[in-house]
Amino acid sequence: MIEKAKQGDGILRLTVVEARREDVGRGVARLDPETLRQIGAAPGEVLEIAGRGKTVAKAMPTFKEQRGQHLIQLDGVCRTNAGVALGQMVTIRKVAHAIAQKLVVTPLGAGALHEDEIEHTARRLDGLAIRTGDRVRIALFGGTHRDFLVGRTEPDGPVIVHPDTLLSLERPRSTSSSSAAPSESDDIITYDDLGGMEREVAKIREMVELPLLHPELFERLGITPPKGVLLHGLPGCGKTLLGRAVANESDADFIYVSGPEIIQKFYGESEARLRKIFEDAQKRAPCIIFFDEIDSLAPKRERVEGEVEKRVVAQLLALMDGLKSRGDVIVMAATNRPNSLDPALRRPGRFDREIAIGIPNEQARREILEIYARGMPLGIDIDLADLAATTHGFTGADLNALCREAAMAALRRQLPALTLGDSPMAYDALMTLEVIMADFAEAMSEVSPSGLREVAVETPNVEWQDVGGLDSIKEALKEAIAWPVSQPQLFEAIGLQPPRGILLYGPPGNGKTLIAKALASQSNLNFISVKGPELLSKYIGESELAVRELFARARHAAPCVVFLDEIDSLAPKRGLDGRSPVTDRVVSQLLTELDGVETLKQVWVIGATNRLDIIDDALLRPGRLDFHLEVTRPDLAARAAILAVHLRKKPVDERVDLDALAQAAEGMSAAEVRFLCDRAAMSAIRRIYPTGGTQAVDVGALRIEQRDFDDALTAQIAASKQAALSGAAYS
Numbered sequence: 073m074i075e076k077a078k079q080g081d082g083i084l085r086l087t088v089v090e091a092r093r094e095d096v097g098r099g100v101a102r103l104d105p106e107t108l109r110q111i112g113a114a115p116g117e118v119l120e121i122a123g124r125g126k127t128v129a130k131a132m133p134t135f136k137e138q139r140g141q142h143l144i145q146l147d148g149v150c151r152t153n154a155g156v157a158l159g160q161m162v163t164i165r166k167v168a169h170a171i172a173q174k175l176v177v178t179p180l181g182a183g184a185l186h187e188d189e190i191e192h193t194a195r196r197l198d199g200l201a202i203r204t205g206d207r208v209r210i211a212l213f214g215g216t217h218r219d220f221l222v223g224r225t226e227p228d229g230p231v232i233v234h235p236d237t238l239l240s241l242e243r244p245r246s247t248s249s250s251s252a253a254p255s256e257s258d259d260i261i262t263y264d265d266l267g268g269m270e271r272e273v274a275k276i277r278e279m280v281e282l283p284l285l286h287p288e289l290f291e292r293l294g295i296t297p298p299k300g301v302l303l304h305g306l307p308g309c310g311k312t313l314l315g316r317a318v319a320n321e322s323d324a325d326f327i328y329v330s331g332p333e334i335i336q337k338f339y340g341e342s343e344a345r346l347r348k349i350f351e352d353a354q355k356r357a358p359c360i361i362f363f364d365e366i367d368s369l370a371p372k373r374e375r376v377e378g379e380v381e382k383r384v385v386a387q388l389l390a391l392m393d394g395l396k397s398r399g400d401v402i403v404m405a406a407t408n409r410p411n412s413l414d415p416a417l418r419r420p421g422r423f424d425r426e427i428a429i430g431i432p433n434e435q436a437r438r439e440i441l442e443i444y445a446r447g448m449p450l451g452i453d454i455d456l457a458d459l460a461a462t463t464h465g466f467t468g469a470d471l472n473a474l475c476r477e478a479a480m481a482a483l484r485r486q487l488p489a490l491t492l493g494d495s496p497m498a499y500d501a502l503m504t505l506e507v508i509m510a511d512f513a514e515a516m517s518e519v520s521p522s523g524l525r526e527v528a529v530e531t532p533n534v535e536w537q538d539v540g541g542l543d544s545i546k547e548a549l550k551e552a553i554a555w556p557v558s559q560p561q562l563f564e565a566i567g568l569q570p571p572r573g574i575l576l577y578g579p580p581g582n583g584k585t586l587i588a589k590a591l592a593s594q595s596n597l598n599f600i601s602v603k604g605p606e607l608l609s610k611y612i613g614e615s616e617l618a619v620r621e622l623f624a625r626a627r628h629a630a631p632c633v634v635f636l637d638e639i640d641s642l643a644p645k646r647g648l649d650g651r652s653p654v655t656d657r658v659v660s661q662l663l664t665e666l667d668g669v670e671t672l673k674q675v676w677v678i679g680a681t682n683r684l685d686i687i688d689d690a691l692l693r694p695g696r697l698d699f700h701l702e703v704t705r706p707d708l709a710a711r712a713a714i715l716a717v718h719l720r721k722k723p724v725d726e727r728v729d730l731d732a733l734a735q736a737a738e739g740m741s742a743a744e745v746r747f748l749c750d751r752a753a754m755s756a757i758r759r760i761y762p763t764g765g766t767q768a769v770d771v772g773a774l775r776i777e778q779r780d781f782d783d784a785l786t787a788q789i790a791a792s793k794q795a796a797l798s799g800a801a802y803s
Contacts, residue, residue, distance in 0.1 A: 083165045084111055088123075088156050089138075091147040093442055096264045097209055097217075099200040101129040102145040103164075108133065111166050118169040118201045118230050121146070123162045124155030128169070128201045128230045148262020148321070149209045149219075157281065157321055158263070169201065172231035174238045177208070177220040193220075194239040203230050207260075210447075217447065219260065261316040267443050267468065268436020269310060275427055276301065276318055280402055284324050284358040298424035300392060300403040302366075304410040305429035306628060308469030308522050311406035314429070315362045318404070324358040331369035335380065342380060343387040350391045350401065358400035366405040367412045385414050392422045431467060431521075431628050434460050440468050444475040451508035459512060464598045465521035465629050477515035482507040534589040540717040540742065541710025542587055545701050549574065549587065552699055553676050554595040557631055571698035572666055573677035575639075577684040578703035581743030584680040587703070588635045591678075598632040600625070605641050608654065615654055616661040623665040623675070631674040639679035645688045659688050666696045711737050711745055718749040725775045733781055744788065751784035752776050 084107060095102065101119055113119060113131050121127050121144075129150055138145065144162060146154070156162050175197070196210040206222045223242055225231045263273055282289060283297035290297045303311040319326035329349060336342045353359040363369060370385045392403060405423065407413065417423060432440060438460035445456065463471065486505060536546060556563055556570035563570055576584040585601075592599035600622070607618040626632045636642060646656045666677060679697060681687060691697055706714060712734040719730070737745055756776045 083163055085161050085163050086142055086144040088146055088151060088158055088160055088162055089143045090158060090263060091145045091150075092135075093264070093267075093439060095132075095145070096147045097149070097446065098147075099129050099150065099202070099208070100132045101150065101164075102132045102134040102138070104139045104142070105133045106139075107142070107144075111164065113166040118167055118232065119164050120167040120230065121150070121154045121162050121164050123160065125153060125205075126203070127153035127206055128167065128203050130201050131166075148260065148264040149207055151262070152260055152320070153206050157285075158277070159281065159285075167230050169230040169232055170227050171234045172202075172225055172227075172237040174224075174226040174240065175202075175222070175231075175233060176224040176240045176242050178223050178242045180207070180219040180221055193218075193241075194233075194235075194237070197233045197237075197239070198235055200233050201230060202233065204228065260320050261313060262320055263317050265443060266310060266314060266317055267439030267441075268432045269314065269429070272303075272314060272427055272429055273317075275425065276314065279425055280318055280322055280324070280360060280404075283402065284322065284400060299401075299421070300405070300423040300425075302410065302413075302418065302423040302426045303404065303406040303429060304426065305408065306431060306467060306522075307408050308467035309429040309431065310468045311408075311429055312364055313468070315364070315404055315406060319360065319362070322360065324360050324400075324402070325353075325356040327353055327356075327359060327361045329361060329363050331363060331365040331367070334369055334384065342384050346384065346387050346391060353401045359402075361401065361403050363403070363405040365407060367407040367409040370414050370417050371412055372414050385417070389414075389416055389422065392417075430630075431465060432471075437463055437466060437471060440471045441475070444472050448475065448479060449506050451506050453509045454507070454512070455509070462516070463521075466519075467522060470519055470522050474512070474515050474519045477518045478507055478511040481511040481514040485511065534586060534593050536590050536594055538717060539583060539587050539590050540714030540745075541706045542583055542703065545576075545587055545703060546590075548699065548701055549591045553591060553597075553633070557595055557597065557674070571676070572695065573679065573697040574699045574701060575684075575687075575692065575697040576678065576680045576701050576703050578682065579705060579741060580682050581741035582703045582705060583742045584703050585635070585637060586742075588633065588678045588680065592633045592635075595631075597676075598626075598629040599635065600629070600632060601635045601637065603637050605638070607642060608658065612654075615658045619658060619661045619665060626675045627673070632676075634675065634677045636677065636679045638681060640681040640683040640686050643679075643688050643691050644686050659691070663690055663696065666691075705739065705741055706745070708734055708738070710742075711740070714742050714745045715749065718746050719776075722749065722753055723775050725777045728776070728778050728781060733785070736785055740788070744792075748781075748784050748788050751787060752780040755780040755783045 086103070086107065091100075091102070101121060103119075108114065108131055111119075115132055117131050118128050119131050121129060127150060129146070134143070134145060144164065146156075146162075151157065154162055177193075177197075193210060197208065200208060202208060202222050202225070204222055204225050208220050208222065210218050210220065266273060279298050279301045287297065303314060305311060315328075319328075327349060334342055334345050336345065349361060353361050370388055371381060373382045373385055376382060403423075410418075410426070418426070438456055441456045441459055445454075463474065466474065482505060539546065552571045552574055576588070578584065589599065591597070602622060607615055607622065609615045609618065622634065626634050642655075643659045643662055644655055646659055677697070679687075679691075684700075692700070712731060715730050715734055715737075737748060740748070753776055756774060759780065760774055
C-alpha cells in the first residue's frame with residue numbers, strides 16, 4: 073500500500089497510517105522531516121490534507137522508526153475530516169493560515185452544551201488548526217469526549233485558534249432523527265479508541281478493507297475473498313467497539329443488527345427480516361452486516377425445541393452460503409458464547425475467520441487506561457504503568473469503570489470544598505478537581521474483573537519478605553516461573569521450554585500455599601487458587617467440565633498461576649479398588665489439560681500436597697509437574713526468620729532473646745511458630761488487661777515480654793503432646 077511520494081508544485085501524495093496515541097485529539101500530522109523539506113514546511117506550520125474531503129492540521133516531524141517510508145500519521149477525527157481510511161493516499165501541501173478572530177461551533181450528539189462551559193471549551197480548542205466544516209473532538213472529565221462541528225470561521229480559510237479568539241456556540245437545529253446526518257449526530261468510534269488490539273485490527277482490515285478496496289489482489293491469486301468473521305471473547309473485551317470502529321474507518325456501509333430483534337412472533341416474519349437485511353446490504357454494497365450477540369440468533373439446532381429458532385438458523389445459513397452470491401457484502405458477528413453457536417455456521421465459507429479477543433495484557437491495559445484517562449485531570453502521583461501492572465484480569469469495560477469510579481471518588485473527596493448551587497459551577501472551580509492515586513486505590517476496591525469472577529482470580533498481597541526461610545524453594549520458583557515471564561528472550565535464544573508445573577510437598581503448615589501466593593504477587597501474575605475437592609461433582613461429566621473451564625479461564629487470564637491445593641484429593645492413583653471412577657476421569661482430564669494438544673502458554677500449575685504417595689504417577693512425570701520441591705519443617709535459621717516476619721509489627725520487649733526462642737521451637741512447623749507468636753501476644757494482652765472489664769487501657773505501654781513467650785511455649789508444647797496422644801488413641 074505504500075506508494076512513492078509524488079512531488080509537484082509543493083504537493084505530495086502520502087499513505088495514511090495511525091497516529092501515535094499521545095497525538096490523538098491534538099490536530100497534528102506527523103511527516104518525515106525530508107517530506108516537510110520538500111513541501112517547504114516547518115514544524116508547527118499548517119498543512120492542507122485532501123482525500124475525498126479537505127482538512128488542515130499542524131505539521132510535526134515523525135519519530136525515527138517511521139522515517140523514510142513516505143507516510144503521514146493522522147488520528148481518527150482528522151481521517152474522518154479528510155474522508156480517507158488507513159492505507160489510502162492523501163494529498164498534502166503547505167497553506168497560509170490566519171489567527172481566528174471568531175469561531176462558530178455546533179455541539180454534536182445528545183445534550184446541548186451550556187453557555188457557562190464556553191470558557192472550558194475554548195481552552196481545549198486553543199492552538200488547534202481548523203477550517204469550516206471540520207469536526208473537532210474535546211476530551212472531557214472522566215474519559216468521555218464531546219464532538220463539535222465548525223460552522224464558520226472569521227476570517228474564512230485555514231485558521232489557528234488563539235486565546236483571544238471569540239468562541240460562539242450555535243445550538244443544534246431541531247431536526248427529526250430521520251433527517252439528521254449520521255456524521256453530525258452519531259458518536260464516531262475510530263481505531264484510536266481501541267487499546268491493545270493491534271493484532272485484531274490488522275486481521276479485521278485484511279478481512280474487510282482489502283476485499284472491498286482491492287479485489288484485484290484476490291483475482292490475481294485466484295481465490296475467493298473471505299466473507300465472514302466471528303469475534304468472540306469474554307464480555308467487555310471490546311467486540312462491539314471493534315465493530316463500530318470498523319464501520320467508521322472503512323468506506324463500506326454498515327448495518328448493525330442486534331440478534332434478539334430478529335425474532336418475531338408471527339410465522340415466517342423472522343426469516344423475512346433476515347432476507348430484507350441481506351437484500352438491503354446488496355443494494356448498498358460494498359456493505360458490512362454486523363450481528364451482535366449472534367448466539368441468541370443462531371443457537372445449536374439440536375439443543376433448541378422451538379421451530380422458529382431452527383428456521384432462523386437455516387435461513388441465515390442459506391443467506392450466507394446460498395445459490396445467490398452475496399456480492400460485496402461481508403458479515404461480522406460477535407458473541408461471548410462461541411460454543412453455543414450452530415456448528416454449520418462456523419465452517420469456512422460462512423465465517424471464514426474466527427478472532428478471539430482475550431483479556432488485555434499489561435501493555436494493552438496501559439493503552440486502554442491512556443484512552444480513558446485522556447480528559448481526566450490526573451495528579452502528579454498518578455502512574456498509569458503501575459495501574460496497568462496491578463489490574464490483572466481487567467477487561468476494557470472494567471478499566472472504563474475503574475476510571476469512572478476513580479473520578480467519582482475524587483468528586484466525593486473534594487465535594488465539601490466546592491460550593492454547589494442551582495447554576496453550573498464556575499470554570500475556576502471545575503479546574504480545582506483532580507484525581508490522585510488514592511482515588512484509583514479506592515476504585516480498585518469497588519471494581520473487580522468481570523470476566524474472571526467465576527474462578528476468583530486474585531493478585532495476592534504477599535511479598536517474598538513475608539515468607540520466612542525456604543530460600544532454596546524461593547530460588548527454584550523464581551528460576552522456573554519468574555524468569556520465563558521477565559526474560560522470555562533468554563529461553564527463546566537457548567531453545568529452552570519453561571516448565572509447565574511444580575509440585576510442592578511436605579508436612580502441613582510449612583508454607584506451601586504462602587510461597588505460591590508470594591510467587592504470583594512478586595511476578596505480577598494472576599493467581600487462581602483451587603481447593604482440590606471443590607472441582608468434584610456428583611453429576612456425570614460435571615467434574616471434567618469444571619477442570620476444562622478452569623484451564624480455559626487460566627488461558628484467558630495468562631500469565632497465570634493455577635494453584636491446586638490438596639491435589640491428592642483431585643488426582644489420586646487410578647485403578648484402586650473401591651475408588652469412584654469419577655476421580656479416574658478427572659485425573660485423565662487433568663493430564664490432558666497439562667500435556668495435551670492445546671498447549672498452555674504462560675500458564676503454570678503449582679500443586680501442593682502432604683500425601684505424595686497417593687498421587688497418580690502419570691501426573692508426576694516431566695512435562696506435567698516437572699519439578700518436585702520438598703517443603704520441610706524449618707531449621708534453626710528458618711525459625712528465626714519466621715519469628716522475625718511475624719514479630720516485626722508487634723511491640724516486642726527489647727530483652728526478649730529471639731535466638732533462644734528459635735532454638736526452643738525446634739520441631740515446630742512454620743504455622744506452629746506463627747501461632748506461638750500469636751499466643752504470646754494474647755498472653756501479653758491477658759496480663760495487661762486481666763479482668764475484661766471496661767477500664768481504659770494504655771495501648772502504648774503494651775509490650776510482649778519474655779514471660780509471655782515462655783507461657784506460650786509451654787502451652788504450645790502441651791497442646792502438641794495432647795494432639796499426639798489423641799491421635800494415638802484414635803489409631
